[in-house]
Amino acid sequence: MRKLNIAIIGLGNIGSYLFKYLRENKNILTEKNNCVPIVKFVSVKNKKRKRNISIKKIQWLNNYIDATKNKNVDLIVELIGGAEGPAKKLVFNALKNKKHVVTANKALIAKYGDQLSRIAEKNKVNLEFEASVCGGVPIIRSLKEGLIANKISKIHGIFNGTSNYILSSMDKENKNFNEVLLKAKELGYAETNPSADLNGDDVSSKLKILSSLCFNSFLNNNIYVEGIKDIDKSDIDNANKLGYKIKLLGFAELIDNKIYQRVHPALIKKDSYVAGIDGVLNAVIVDGKPIGQSTIQGEGAGPAATTSALISDISSILRGNIKFPFSLSSKKRKKLKFENINERFFSAYFRFEVLDKPGVLSNITNVFSKNKTSIKRLIQNPNKNKKISSVIVITHDSKDKNLNKILKEISKKNYIKRKPKLIRIDD
């Protein structure tokens, strides 16, 4: 029977779960893939941390980088994290030394995936990263294998469980952003420093990886990114009254053979499929030919879902299923131009908190009109503090740059009592 020697570098929550999983499921994995997975080595930064797993002395590597040089290692599982530093050094060296690599590191792949892919292809080893995008949603393998026949025109959906948990809890539990964030941290749904989840960077990395796979292109850094930090409870409530939910969405499309990528909160119809995806779930919707639309939904993160993804990559390598990391050879991948969000059209939601005095509404509507944006709906409500009103504006389709000009211009007015908010509407 063939054997594959594995080194797991990084034993945090995910690494420990994977280690345990591989020990407990060695037989079934061997039977399914006709090859024995052997965890030969592990390496960690802090050896003294409690892990609840029993590791033999001979399995410990003193220096993680030794895994890349050791003849008894065929596959390195990188679970260090971060686009730079040790993770980068490990993966580059591993591939150069003809070791297969499996990683959950979206930041690394989104930044260095093209370079890494060239080395992997040259050395005929696998570089697999299913776990880097929506762990419990086998979207990468589906794009590379299950949906391989399809010319994909668009991929979009909910790619960040933390943000989605926060937005849906603000809605359902009637709590404000900070209350919900605190609870998310307690439940382990948000990290101690959740900035990459909240500012959209996490979705940005995932989307870059997916659009490369979908459009047979190199990674493209041109992406509009906006997170959920400034979403107010009142936005959630206003959206509700208007028949919408607010979700943090990622979109990658091919428009006139140009890549158009964006991450931002959006108002979507309450009865739409995506509006129903609540909590830490992720959902990915693929539009392609000949398939039409295909949707995959599941848990996005956490040790269990991530291990499921890591094991699917490891199994593929156990079976000897050598593939190009990004579906196509680097020689055939395209360098595509990009489409800028500025020139695209959106219907939009604006929230202004204004001094309740004559002339304000007329001034606001005047700014919209000057910026070629026609108003579909305007709702003015007095706040509890009676001197202040909230003004909600829903626009017809208008150029994104005009919508932003409006926001900027009105922000500066002296009747504005709080930072206004613009949220795009996706129908």
Place this chain on the structure above:
Amino acid sequence: MRKLNIAIIGLGNIGSYLFKYLRENKNILTEKNNCVPIVKFVSVKNKKRKRNISIKKIQWLNNYIDATKNKNVDLIVELIGGAEGPAKKLVFNALKNKKHVVTANKALIAKYGDQLSRIAEKNKVNLEFEASVCGGVPIIRSLKEGLIANKISKIHGIFNGTSNYILSSMDKENKNFNEVLLKAKELGYAETNPSADLNGDDVSSKLKILSSLCFNSFLNNNIYVEGIKDIDKSDIDNANKLGYKIKLLGFAELIDNKIYQRVHPALIKKDSYVAGIDGVLNAVIVDGKPIGQSTIQGEGAGPAATTSALISDISSILRGNIKFPFSLSSKKRKKLKFENINERFFSAYFRFEVLDKPGVLSNITNVFSKNKTSIKRLIQNPNKNKKISSVIVITHDSKDKNLNKILKEISKKNYIKRKPKLIRIDD
């Protein structure tokens, strides 16, 4: 560059679509899989049918079975259909002669999959059948690869687009069964003889295949099957009023290490995910560890979706990704016992049309009580014809055999004016 010679046997709608697809996408498939797919031969029953595809003279095989003997054939795509006759002969002979086989034939795989799998494994060739189950939903590849890490406890969902189209159109367009069936035939959503779609057999075949893959077991013929033929417009309306939708569902579960398979219409909560799957869509929900719940949704049938599935199988073979047809070797697959539906508990919906006379309700409720079934809700409504009432009963959980006894017993009463209906409720 490696080459793979393909013979397509059967050129109906699907075969013709596949033929065209392979011609138009030869380059990209070659680039992605590092191997050239060449359609060497085709064979059909009726050569004279109009197909709108140009086939060279040298590509025609006079006798389809010659493909299994020809040295210039590596892979046979079987698109004849049916569990017996030429399809069976073709696939058995192909595998015996060490040809890879890709098929969309669920009836054949559900019946002879175990035998065929043994031959394929012995001869180290692939037998792939992604297209046999929900074409646009890459569920088989996901189970075998993307979700390979998971111990699956349940798979369920909507597996038949025709039935789903009929039920959702009855609901949304306020039409009766026969009107909608006629329209489904016009639109090409139902075949001229749609009996396998309507009586549940189609779902039954798909479910047998999926449960083998999920539970690492041999195909199991013990399955409860009931179709949608007797669903009345009034059932749809009653369900609506009670907060439910009616869907034809398939379920396969592992209960105490026994396989429990069933196909039947069910009332499900209106706001559930599955209730929102309308038209010809399919949706498959997988429960497993460690992944939790994962869902895949897409178009179930038609030449485009089926071709997407066939190409994913062909690509896997192009890459030389040899796998066991049912995930595990036949030597390791288990023969599991089965759980009978009779002893399982369901809450249920009953519809009775009765003569509106004294004592009827008392008699009905008496039969329920005698059969150990307690009533949760009872609604009596006079029909337009004032001598007849409709009585709707919603029960608490009760043994399936008791529910059926009630149905049988009340059916025979002389106050019953029309065949009563029992539909299980799935919460």
